[in-house]
Amino acid sequence: MKSLINRAIEEFLRATYGEDLVQSVADEEAVAVGRLAPLGAGFGTAALERAAFRLTKPLPEMFEDLGGWMTRIEPVRRLLRFSGRDFKDFLLRLEELPGRAHLVLPELEVPRLQVEAEDQSVWLVMLEPDQVWQHLLVGLIRGMADDYGALCLISVEGLSIRIDIWDEQFFEGRIFSLQGAQMTGAVSS
Amino acid sequence: MTGLSLSAQALGQLLPMHLWLSATGQVLSVGPTLAKLIPDLSDGLTDRLVSGRAGQGPCPLQAIRTAVEHRRRLFLRVVQSRDLVLRGHGVQVDDGTLLVNLGFGIGLHRAIRAASLTDDDFAPSELAMELLFLHEANRGVLTELSRFNTQLAQSRELALLQAQTDPLTGLQNRRGLEIALSLSLRTTDFADEVAHPFAIAHLDLDHFKQVNDQLGHQAGDDLLRAVGAVLRGHIRKADTAARIGGDEFVLILRGMTSRAALQQLADRIIAAIRALSPPELTDLQVSASLGILVWHPGGPDQPEQVLAMADKALYVSKGAGRGRATIL
Structure with a gap:
């Protein structure tokens, strides 16, 4: 399970910033730890911190970008699209996210989420506050808004995430059919 | 109602x-x-x-x-x-x-x-x-896991290979030799349930210490690398060449039971190693001594025994004036 997360982080860094950054982060890690990381290890959140430091980018932004990048990975995007027929439905059903994640990766601890809604505003409250997940979710929601073609404003309010939907169908979202294309490799952004 | x-x-x-x-x-x-x-x-x-x-x-x-x-x-x-x-x-x-x-x-x-x-x-x-969600999620996770498994298997193979290789010469190391020798001694052929005969040659460089002492360790390492290349060039694909210590090498030569052929091979190897002798070494010449054991099915079946016998033959060569091979 850890190897999946590590690989996601590694592929994110590679796809976004290139092989050179991945190598230098891996080298730094090896120097810090005193040995080369074993296969599947080494690209934990520590690697994101190193990368953020190198790129002089705030760490929260790094997590947001990771969340956004995940929504462009076709298999992940499809799994997220299965969770809502339109953007609003997707947001309202984010409460199911920990349960869905648990079905796929029992060891992945997604904090419990509570959704509140009023008119065209949705609040996503984290029952176990977690900065990393909060920023990751912001990126994820932003990516999915694009995917559904919705126009919205996403803002962080304390421990919750606020989404104001201006237009659910502002532009043509990406095509989604239940049947799906033949699954290719895990990464196809 | x-x-x-x-x-x-x-x-x-x-x-x-x-x-x-x-x-x-x-x-x-x-x-x-x-x-x-x-x-x-x-x-x-x-x-x-x-x-x-x-x-x-x-x-x-x-x-x-x-x-x-x-x-x-x-x-x-x-x-x-x-x-x-x-x-x-x-x-x-x-x-x-x-x-x-x-x-x-x-x-x-x-x-x-x-x-x-x-x-x-x-x-x-x-x-x-x-x-549908479960189906695709499972497929995704399985694909990733099997990719990871393949990677693990590959790196394990590489690690095993490295663990059996002498980094200086690229030949097998002592561990690699022990594995190759054990395999040679084992009855692997199910058809006749008998191991195949082979020859094992224990080789030691003559005057290697002087190269190290007079010309430095870099020259010594260069010589060892060159000897490694000579040995690799004189064996066949199924044979094994290993460096098991400082200037000690061992060859396993499958199916080689002819003493005449072994003598010829030893002479060629000695000549090739002599040619590597650094010209700066004026008073003596680098050469090699060999002790060779021809093993037949039914012979000693422990790797240490076989190595010890080849080693004994090597000392006979050393005692008889170096630069020669003794075949048991």
Whole structure:
């Protein structure tokens, strides 16, 4: 399970910033730890911190970008699209996210989420506050808004995430059919 | 208790996969999703559905009647896509008509492909989306895991290889030799259950210490690398060459039992190593001494014993003035 997360982080860094950054982060890690990381290890959140430091980018932004990048990975995007027929439905059903994640990766601890809604505003409250997940979710929601073609404003309010939907169908979202294309490799952004 | 009365539209909304038949089997109503799957079903069951359960006869109406009467599960095969079997159950309505509700079960994917179904085609109470979600999630995770497994296996193989290789010469190291020797001594051929004969040559450089002392360790390492290349060049693919210590090398030569051939090979190796002697070394010349043991099935079966015997032969060569081979 850890190897999946590590690989996601590694592929994110590679796809976004290139092989050179991945190598230098891996080298730094090896120097810090005193040995080369074993296969599947080494690209934990520590690697994101190193990368953020190198790129002089705030760490929260790094997590947001990771969340956004995940929504462009076709298999992940499809799994997220299965969770809502339109953007609003997707947001309202984010409460199911920990349960869905648990079905796929029992060891992945997604904090419990509570959704509140009023008119065209949705609040996503984290029952176990977690900065990393909060920023990751912001990126994820932003990516999915694009995917559904919705126009919205996403803002962080304390421990919750606020989404104001201006237009659910502002532009043509990406095509989604239940049947799906033949699954290719895990990464196809 | 009052009876239930539904408009055809409400029936279609509630049960998108329903089929409503008159007592004689005439189609009264078809749910919208079922109609997507079998567009002309409202014209009649015949040639569009058959019983999906073996031993019942193909008649769909008969299958429906039996299922209703005995409160059994109903299985109906779609004629135009034979691999699709719908399942469901039915009840008799007060006026004698038959109301059947169908579902996809495990054939969900085929149905979605066959009729390009979307989320809207499924009743909210159906677990279709959840089933699809799980299916794709599982596939994704499995793909990733098997990719990771392959990577692990490859790096394990590489690590094993490295653990058995001498980094300086690229030959096998002592561990690699022990593995190769154990394999040679083992009865691997099931046909005759006898190990194949081989020769083992223990080689030691003459005057290597002086190279190190007079010309430095870099020159010593260069010489060892060059000797490694010479040995690799004199053995065949199935043979083994290893460096097991400072300037000690061992060769395993499969099927080599001819003393004359072994003597020739030893002479060629000694000549090639002599040619490597650094010219700066004026008073003496680097050479090699060999002790060779020809092993036949039934001989000593422990690697240490075999190595010790080759070592003994090597000392005979050293004692007899170096630069020669002794064959036991």
